[in-house]
Structure formats: C-alpha cells, structure tokens
Amino acid sequence: xxxxxxxxxxxxxxxSFLTATTALAGAALxxxxxxxxxxxxxxxxxxxxxxxxxxxSVGLDTHRNxxxxxSHPLSGITGGLLDFDGEMNVVPGIASEWDSSKDxxxxxxxxxxxxxxxxxxxxxxxxxxxxxxxxxDPKIGHSFTRxxxxxxxxxxxxxxxxxxxxxxxxxxxxxxNVVYYPVNLMAPGAVDKADTAPVGCGPFKFKxxxxxxxxxxxxxxxxxxxxxxxxxxxxxxxxxxKPKKEDRVxxxxxxxxxxxxxxxxxYADAPSFIKDYGKxxxxxxxxxxxxxxxxxNLKNGPFSEKDNxxxxxxxxxxxxxxxxxxxxxxxxxxxxxxxxxxxxxxxPWYSKDIASWPQYDPDKAKAMRKKAKDGDAKIxxxxxxxxxxxxxSGELVHAMLKDAGFNVxxxxxxxxxxxxxxxxxxxxxxxxxxxYRIDPDGWFSRSILSTAPETRRRxxxxxEKVDQLILAARVERDxxxxxxxxxDVDSLINKDLPLVYTHFVSLLQAGTKKxxxxxxxxxxxxxxxxxxxxxxxxxx
Amino acid sequence: MLAxxxxxxxxxxxxxxxxxxxxxxxxxxxxxxxxxxxxxxxGNDDPEVRKILEKEYGxxxxxYVRYAKWLYRAVQGDFGNSLVTRRPVALExxxxxxxxxxxxxxxxxxSMLIAVPLGTIAAVRRNTPVxxxxxxxxxxxxxxxxxxxxxxxxxxxxxxxxxxxxxxxxSPFDDFWGSLKFLILPAAxxxxxxxxxxxxxxRSSMLDEMNKEYVDTARSLGLSERKVxxxxxxxxxxxxxxxxxGLQLANLLGGTVVLESIFAxxxxxxxxxxxxxxxxxxLVQAGVLVLGVIVVIxxxxxxxxxxxxxxxxxxx
Numbered sequence: 031x032x033x034x035x036x037x038x039x040x041x042x043x044x045x046s047f048l049t050a051t052t053a054l055a056g057a058a059l060x061x062x063x064x065x066x067x068x069x070x071x072x073x074x075x076x077x078x079x080x081x082x083x084x085x086x087s088v089g090l091d092t093h094r095n096x097x098x099x100x101s102h103p104l105s106g107i108t109g110g111l112l113d114f115d116g117e118m119n120v121v122p123g124i125a126s127e128w129d130s131s132k133d134x135x136x137x138x139x140x141x142x143x144x145x146x147x148x149x150x151x152x153x154x155x156x157x158x159x160x161x162x163x164x165x166x167d168p169k170i171g172h173s174f175t176r177x178x179x180x181x182x183x184x185x186x187x188x189x190x191x192x193x194x195x196x197x198x199x200x201x202x203x204x205x206x207n208v209v210y211y212p213v214n215l216m217a218p219g220a221v222d223k224a225d226t227a228p229v230g231c232g233p234f235k236f237k238x239x240x241x242x243x244x245x246x247x248x249x250x251x252x253x254x255x256x257x258x259x260x261x262x263x264x265x266x267x268x269x270x271x272k273p274k275k276e277d278r279v280x281x282x283x284x285x286x287x288x289x290x291x292x293x294x295x296x297y298a299d300a301p302s303f304i305k306d307y308g309k310x311x312x313x314x315x316x317x318x319x320x321x322x323x324x325x326x327n328l329k330n331g332p333f334s335e336k337d338n339x340x341x342x343x344x345x346x347x348x349x350x351x352x353x354x355x356x357x358x359x360x361x362x363x364x365x366x367x368x369x370x371x372x373x374x375x376x377x378p379w380y381s382k383d384i385a386s387w388p389q390y391d392p393d394k395a396k397a398m399r400k401k402a403k404d405g406d407a408k409i410x411x412x413x414x415x416x417x418x419x420x421x422x423s424g425e426l427v428h429a430m431l432k433d434a435g436f437n438v439x440x441x442x443x444x445x446x447x448x449x450x451x452x453x454x455x456x457x458x459x460x461x462x463x464x465x466y467r468i469d470p471d472g473w474f475s476r477s478i479l480s481t482a483p484e485t486r487r488r489x490x491x492x493x494e495k496v497d498q499l500i501l502a503a504r505v506e507r508d509x510x511x512x513x514x515x516x517x518d519v520d521s522l523i524n525k526d527l528p529l530v531y532t533h534f535v536s537l538l539q540a541g542t543k544k545x546x547x548x549x550x551x552x553x554x555x556x557x558x559x560x561x562x563x564x565x566x567x568x569x570x
Numbered sequence: 571m572l573a574x575x576x577x578x579x580x581x582x583x584x585x586x587x588x589x590x591x592x593x594x595x596x597x598x599x600x601x602x603x604x605x606x607x608x609x610x611x612x613g614n615d616d617p618e619v620r621k622i623l624e625k626e627y628g629x630x631x632x633x634y635v636r637y638a639k640w641l642y643r644a645v646q647g648d649f650g651n652s653l654v655t656r657r658p659v660a661l662e663x664x665x666x667x668x669x670x671x672x673x674x675x676x677x678x679x680x681s682m683l684i685a686v687p688l689g690t691i692a693a694v695r696r697n698t699p700v701x702x703x704x705x706x707x708x709x710x711x712x713x714x715x716x717x718x719x720x721x722x723x724x725x726x727x728x729x730x731x732x733x734x735x736x737x738x739x740x741s742p743f744d745d746f747w748g749s750l751k752f753l754i755l756p757a758a759x760x761x762x763x764x765x766x767x768x769x770x771x772x773r774s775s776m777l778d779e780m781n782k783e784y785v786d787t788a789r790s791l792g793l794s795e796r797k798v799x800x801x802x803x804x805x806x807x808x809x810x811x812x813x814x815x816g817l818q819l820a821n822l823l824g825g826t827v828v829l830e831s832i833f834a835x836x837x838x839x840x841x842x843x844x845x846x847x848x849x850x851x852x853l854v855q856a857g858v859l860v861l862g863v864i865v866v867i868x869x870x871x872x873x874x875x876x877x878x879x880x881x882x883x884x885x886x
Binding site: 088089090091094168169172173176225226240241242243272273274275276278279282283285286287288444445446447448449450451452453483484487 | 600601602603604606607608609615616617618619622623626654655656657662665666721724725728729732735736737738739830831832833834836840841844847848849
C-alpha cells in the first residue's frame with residue numbers, strides 16, 4: 031500500500047465550518063441557493079482565461095472520447111474518484127478515503143458527502159458504479175480509458191457513499207487508474223446529452239463547443255474543493271478553449287493578446303521566446319509530458335529473432351547509430367532531457383540505476399550491421415503525423431541509420447494508417463512516444479508485458495524475466511521496491527532493445543502577466559488538486 | 571430557360587451518384603478504419619474488442635451493403651451520425667458551411683473588385699506604366715504561395731501593427747462588425763491570389779475584345795470611349811472571367827484547409843479533411859455530396875450569367 035493509501039479530504043477550518051452551518055440553517059428557510067453564498071470566496075476570484083491549445087477533443091462524451099488533460103480544454107469539466115497534485119501524487123478526489131484489501135484484489139472508496147455533478151445530481155456510489163461499468167463497455171469506453179479498468183471485474187455498492195472495486199488480479203496500482211484522467215465521472219441522468227452537453231463533476235461546467243473553434247466552460251459553483259484558506263475553487267469565472275493546431279498560430283495569438291495562456295510553445299521557438307519575451311510573458315517548463323522512443327518490430331522482419339538469428343545484433347547496430355544528443359539538439363532544441371528509461375529525473379518514479387542503451391558509435395554500428403545477417407535488408411521506419419517531434423525524430427533516425435549503411439526508407443502516416451501497419455506488422459521501426467503514466471504499471475503492463483494486447487500487436491517483445499518483474503511490481507506495496515523493479519525492467523529493455531528510449535517530451539507553456547496563480551502539474555495537466563486553473567485568477 | 575435550368579438540376583442525380591460511389595470506394599481503400607482512429611496513439615487494441623466495434627459500426631458488412639444502406643438513408647435526408655463526434659452529420663456540416671461560404675464569397679468579391687478594374691485599365695492603357703504595374707503585381711500574386719502571404723499578413727497586421735486579430739472566427743449573425751475584423755486577413759489572403767489570376771485573364775480578354783470590329787464600329791458611331799469600354803467591350807470580356815471566378819468560388823466553397831489552419835477558421839474544408847484522416851465515412855460522404863451540389867449549382871449560375879451578359883449565347 032502506498033504511503034498515501036489512506037487519506038482524508040481537506041478539513042475546513044472551525045470558523046468556516048461554523049459559518050457554513052449557520053448559513054445552512056438560514057438556507058433551510060430561504061432555499062438552497064443560499065448555500066453557495068455561504069461558501070467562502072477568494073477575493074481575487076473572477077475573470078475568464080482564454081486558453082490556446084494545440085488540440086481539441088473530437089467529441090463531447092468524455093467516456094467515448096480521449097479527453098487529454100494537457101491540451102483538451104474540455105478536460106476542465108472532468109472529475110474522478112481520485113485526483114492528483116502538482117507532483118502527480120494520487121490524492122483524494124470525489125473519494126475522500128480509499129483502501130485496499132490485503133490481497134490487493136478489493137479496493138474500497140469512501141465518497142465525500144455533498145459532491146455533485148454539474149446538474150445537481152449527487153455523486154454517490156451508484157453513480158460511480160454506473161460510470162465504471164459504462165467505461166468498461168467496449169462499445170462505449172475509449173480504449174485508453176477502458177484500459178485503465180482492464181483489471182476491474184465488478185463493482186459493488188456497500189452504501190450510498192461506499193463503493194467497492196473487485197479486481198480480476200491483484201494490483202497495487204489500481205488507485206492511480208481511477209484518477210480523473212482518464213476515468214472521469216459523468217452524471218448518469220444526463221447520459222442522453224453526453225454527445226451534446228456533457229455533465230461532469232469537475233471544477234468547470236460545460237457551456238458550449240464549436241469544433242475547431244471554441245470550447246467554453248464556466249465555473250461550477252458547487253465544486254467540492256476549497257483552497258487551504260477554505261475558499262471555494264475554482265477562482266475563475268470561466269475558461270474559453272481556443273484550439274489552434276499550428277504552433278506559430280498559437281504563439282502569435284498569445285503575442286497578439288488574443289489568448290491568455292497556451293499549452294505549448296514549439297521547441298524551435300522556445301529558446302528565443304524566453305530570451306526575447308521572458309519579461310512580457312510568464313513561462314512554465316513541463317519536464318515530461320511523455321517519453322519518445324523508437325520501437326523495433328520483433329514479430330517479423332530483420333529485427334525479429336523469428337526471421338533473423340542475428341536480430342539482436344542488428345538492433346544493437348541500429349541503437350549504436352542513434353545519436354541521442356543530436357536528437358536533443360536538433361528536434362527538441364535543447365529542451366528537456368535525453369531518456370534512458372521511461373521516467374525522467376523530475377518524476378517520483380525515476381531511478382538512476384538503469385543500465386544504459388548502447389552508446390552512439392557509428393563505426394561500431396557499421397561493423398555490426400555488416401556482420402549481422404540481413405544487414406542489407408530494406409528497412410521501413412514509420413512515424414505518426416500527429417506530433418512534429420515524432421516524425422522529425424523519425425527523419426533524423428532515418429538519416430542516422432542511412433549513415434550507418436542501413437537500407438532504410440521513411441514514411442509519415444496519419445493514425446489509422448500507422449495502426450494498420452501495426453496490425454499487419456508491415457514496418458520495421460516506429461518513431462513514437464507514450465504519455466506519462468502516474469503509475470509505472472500503466473506503461474509496463476500495457477506496452478511491455480508480453481501478454482498485453484498492445485505489446486503483442488505492436489512490437490511483440492517477450493522476455494520472461496521482464497514479465498516476472500512487471501507482474502511482481504504490480505502486487506508489491508513498497509514503493510521503493512517497485513521503483514527498483516521497474517528500473518530493472520528498463521535495464522533489460524536497454525539490453526534486449528525492443529525499443530530505444532530517445533527523449534523525454536517536455537513542454538513550455540506560456541501566458542500573459544495578467545494570469546496569476548497558474549502553474550501546470552509537472553506533466554502538463556492544466557487543472558489538478560489545489561492548483562492549475564483551479565487556483566488561477568486573471569486581472570480584469 | 572426554365573426547361574434548361576430544370577434539366578441541369580436533374581443532372582445532379584447521376585453526377586452525385588457516381589461521385590459518392592467513387593469517394594466511398596476510395597476512402598474504403600485507404601489503409602486503416604474508424605476503429606484505428608478511435609484507438610488513437612495511446613489506446614490498446616484488443617482483437618476481441620475490435621470485433622465488437624466492427625459490428626457496432628457495421629464494418630463487418632461488405633462495402634456494397636454499407637453503401638446501399640447509406641444511400642437509402644441519404645435519399646430520405648438522413649446522413650447519419652459522425653462516427654467520431656457521434657453528432658448528426660448535418661449538424662457537423664452546417665456548423666462549418668457558414669464560415670466557409672462567408673470567407674469564399676467575400677474573398678472572391680474582393681478579388682473581383684480588384685481584378686476587373688485593374689485588368690480593364692491595364693488593357694485600355696496597354697504598354698503604359700499602369701499596365702506594367704498591373705502585370706508585375708499579378709505575376710507576384712500568382713507566384714507567392716497563399717499560405718506564405720497569409721502568414722505575412724498575420725505578422726504585419728496582427729503582431730506588428732496590432733490592427734487585426736491573427737486568427738479566429740466570429741459569426742456575422744452574432745456580431746456583424748466584429749466578424750469583419752476576423753474576416754479581413756483570411757479574405758485578403760484568398761482574394762489576393764485569386765485577383766492576380768483574374769487580373770491577367772480580364773486584361774487578355776479585354777485586349778481580345780478591343781481588337782474586334784464591333785468596337786471600331788461603336789467608336790465610329792460616335793459613342794463615348796467610356797460607353798464603348800464599359801457597356802460593350804467589358805461585358806463580352808467578362809465571360810471567361812466569370813467562368814474562372816465561378817470555378818474559383820466553387821473551389822473555395824469546398825474549403826481551403828491550409829488557410830483554415832492558419833487562421834483557425836472553422837470551415838468545412840478542415841472538417842472534411844479531418845474526416846478523411848479519421849475515416850469518418852458518413853461525414854466524408856455527406857461532405858462530398860454537399861460539395862458536388864455546390865459545384866453543379868455554381869456551374870449553372872455561371873452559364874446563366876453568360877446569357878445575361880450576352881443574350882446571343884444559346885443555353886443547352
């Protein structure tokens with residue numbers, strides 16, 4: 031069990047408690063609206079932040095669609111059983127306390143009383159059960175959201191505010207899977223409006239959405255969270271999301287005063303922006319939004335042991351050809367850090383005890399490639415066009431492998447084509463990335479464990495020792511031990527080379543000086559317990 | 571005339587039928603499908619779940635069965651729901667069409683307002699500094715990529731001068747004067763390039779007409795030069811200009827993805843482009859239908875304009 035396993039929600043001060051109860055008595059005479067007035071308000075509250083983002087949700091149903099907590103303004107309406115703080119530690123959300131059984135197969139969540147959905151429905155145990163079951167429905171739940179509940183067998187309700195999750199297999203990481211991203215809660219009574227006017231329980235309420243244009247949210251007055259002084263959150267009156275896919279368009283909008291905050295400054299622009307506009311704008315470094323890597327196809331082809339007895343030698347040759355420093359300088363513009371494992375030094379899961387991948391050595395790469403069988407085979411590198419760093423890294427790796435004498439071609443494709451190539455195994459190398467996982471089990475169990483559907487589909491890596499470590503870490507309560515186990519897995523990955531970690535994907539967020547109290551969580555989410563846009567206010 | 575119009579509208583049916591078959595087939599032939607889109611870059615693909623989803627989205631049926639079902643619903647006005655947003659396709663298109671129509675009409679109007687006078691003056695004052703200026707300007711306009719010009723406009727008018735917003739959209743029905751602010755730069759980007767083509771075309775059409783005998787006849791009858799140019803010559807010279815402008819307008823009504831991205835303009839072009847990338851078949855099909863109707867109607871309007879400009883032109 032983690033140190034934070036049993037937590038209580040924030041306690042009101044005695045004075046604010048008395049104020050509230052006195053007001054409640056009055057409210058009983060004059061009606062419920064008085065309840066909101068009794069809640070303490072920060073004198074700095076108010077204003078609407080215009081948030082320029084590189085992306086936008088494709089739909090409004092927060093179960094069906096992937097609602098990214100860094101770049102999708104709609105994420106402002108989402109809330110979950112649990113929350114996370116600025117350091118990505120799991121903290122109470124709608125559940126004020128939680129605990130697991132000794133065998134880690136049953137997790138009990140005690141819900142805070144009085145938490146509401148945006149339409150006034152109570153967030154009770156039945157609502158939570160309904161939500162989890164809806165997400166688990168393969169016809170509804172987005173695959174990313176659903177995968178967070180892949181261990182969940184059934185949900186039972188003990189009483190109005192106690193819900194119990196029964197897992198198929200024990201897991202020490204289950205609590206990290208029920209934070210609001212991605213397992214968010216929506217109002218059961220508003221499910222018929224899920225695609226047009228979603229009703230969540232997050233700090234902001236949905237107001238309107240025009241695809242590719244705006245996403246408008248307003249403050250949820252009855253949000254359960256307060257700041258350390260007992261003031262209600264969020265402070266802002268509203269949030270207007272302005273999706274602007276092109277990096278320069280977004281940055282221009284910030285500089286022209288059309289938006290107050292942007293989620294990402296392009297790597298090429300970041301150094302000059304800080305230098306030239308550091309006094310006019312505030313900037314926030316996000317050390318790790320994800321981890322970029324180059325994955326090999328181990329199911330078939332020259333890098334697969336099935337087809338080539340020298341596959342490991344060939345993968346090692348390719349790894350020696352990759353100049354990580356060049357990727358750091360050319361693609362990421364010296365922003366962020368080179369990755370040797372999945373977690374960066376900023377993460378609580380980071381370990382320095384990871385054996386490195388093969389160092390950049392082009393002569394060794396050439397020699398090994400010549401020696402290996404199928405060293406002259408035609409190799410296809412693919413990259414997704416979704417994010418510039420993915421296909422730029424792919425392009426650079428292509429050039430590096432070519433220099434080492436590999437017969438490589440490089441293709442950039444949209445998501446459906448890349449997925450199709452995974453399904454058919456018609457690629458040899460894939461320049462890709464995966465977003466940060468609050469718990470390492472989220473990455474290793476889903477993308478490294480040999481029995482995971484995604485591992486089997488994508489690269490087909492299989493190592494018994496790696497599987498043993500991942501499965502053991504999943505049921506280990508001691509955090510330090512878990513960290514070491516995952517470090518050992520990363521060491522084995524750097525030896526077997528199913529993939530080569532290249533770089534941590536960092537971000538630079540920027541905003542005008544009018545925006546106060548804002549700081550993204552260290553992996554980029556713009557709203558989290560006690561921070562982000564929940565505690566932001568803006569000068570009028 | 572009425573019979574001609576009715577006949578031309580009736581041509582819509584076979585044209586659209588062929589168009590939808592071709593587009594349906596091509597999109598189907600693209601690798602990947604909607605399920606791959608829904609999985610995204612972070613999802614996990616479970617083969618068992620994939621089978622369930624294929625059944626849910628009808629992808630387990632042969633292509634001709636899916637097309638027939640779509641066609642049956644489409645003729646009743648039901649284009650179904652977007653597979654991605656799950657909102658009615660009609661709603662998705664309607665939310666993008668006003669922005670595109672607004673930009674296209676204003677862009678083309680701007681280009682005509684610039685190109686017709688400039689091309690006419692250049693032809694009338696042939697081989698003078700005015701003519702040379704018009705020719706060089708139009709050559710520059712044709713040579714400069716639209717998106718580059720758009721970025722220059724944004725840099726100059728938004729960032730440096732601060733006169734206009736760099737991107738965004740406001741509906742003219744909500745706030746007409748406010749919407750103009752957002753419209754000026756994208757319309758200028760659209761209009762500038764179109765004006766360059768149209769200027770050259772107007773100039774050369776005018777030169778052709780001015781060499782014709784009826785012009786000499788009109789002059790010898792004592793008509794003023796202004797009347798000869800604007801009442802007779804220009805009217806005839808406008809036929810090719812109208813043709814090109816009509817085609818340009820039809821093209822613009824299909825949306826310009828690049829400009830819509832630069833200016834964050836929520837038009838139909840980007841919606842259809844994203845739908846193709848995401849394999850959102852109902853939205854692609856309905857979008858193509860709408861574009862097909864637009865092109866056919868635009869061609870009809872262009873032909874009817876010929877008749878107005880030159881009553882000797884026989885239609886049909």
